[in-house]
Amino acid sequence: MTEKSYTKLKELVGGDFTINEHTGTSWKKWNSEAKKMEVSQTPEKGYRKVYTFDTNEGILDLGVGQLGTLLTECFDVKSNLIGATFDVKSNGKEGMDIRYFFNIKSPANGPAEQPSDPGPEWA
Numbered sequence: 435m436t437e438k439s440y441t442k443l444k445e446l447v448g449g450d451f452t453i454n455e456h457t458g459t460s461w462k463k464w465n466s467e468a469k470k471m472e473v474s475q476t477p478e479k480g481y482r483k484v485y486t487f488d489t490n491e492g493i494l495d496l497g498v499g500q501l502g503t504l505l506t507e508c509f510d511v512k513s514n515l516i517g518a519t520f521d522v523k524s525n526g527k528e529g530m531d532i533r534y535f536f537n538i539k540s541p542a543n544g545p546a547e548q549p550s551d552p553g554p555e556w557a
Contacts (some may be wrong), residue, residue, distance in 0.1 A: 441492035443500075443522060443534045450539050451489040452519040453504075458486045462495070487515075500534060507538040517542040 441451075461474045461481035474481055484495040496504070508518055519540040525533045 438488065439492045441489070441494050443494070443496075444524070444532070446491060446494075446522040447524045447534070448522070449491075450519050450521045451491045451494065452517065452540075453515045454488045454490065455516060456485065457488050457493070460484055460486065500536075503536050507536055508541055514542040 460483075461477055462484050463472045463474075463478075463481040464470075465472050472481070477483070483498055485498075485501050487494050487496065504515055504518070504520060507520065508515060518538060521537045521539050523535040523537070525531075525535075527533070
């Protein structure tokens with residue numbers, strides 16, 4: 435079995451990724467003095483919760499907000515991320531100012547169906 439490498443959203447901007455499976459949850463905090471990421475398997479003060487996914491581009495950690503955005507993109511009575519493919523864009527900034535945007539390219543269960551009732555014309 436080959437070991438997968440980690441990828442970052444920054445490396446995926448302008449491309450896409452497909453989620454294969456959720457592999458766990460952890461809490462992480464950047465230690466600027468030691469210049470390394472500290473990881474905990476339990477909640478700790480100052481740490482943020484991250485969800486780890488195996489993707490076609492490697493192992494990817496997503497924060498709560500990023501995961502919420504992906505789930506919203508997949509929402510149709512239930513949210514299923516496994517097998518979904520997302521395009522990644524950013525605001526073009528660096529460091530703490532960077533923000534990522536996701537658009538679903540291919541949902542987990544195939545192409546998205548258009549709603550049978552498009553709603554009122556003004557919507």
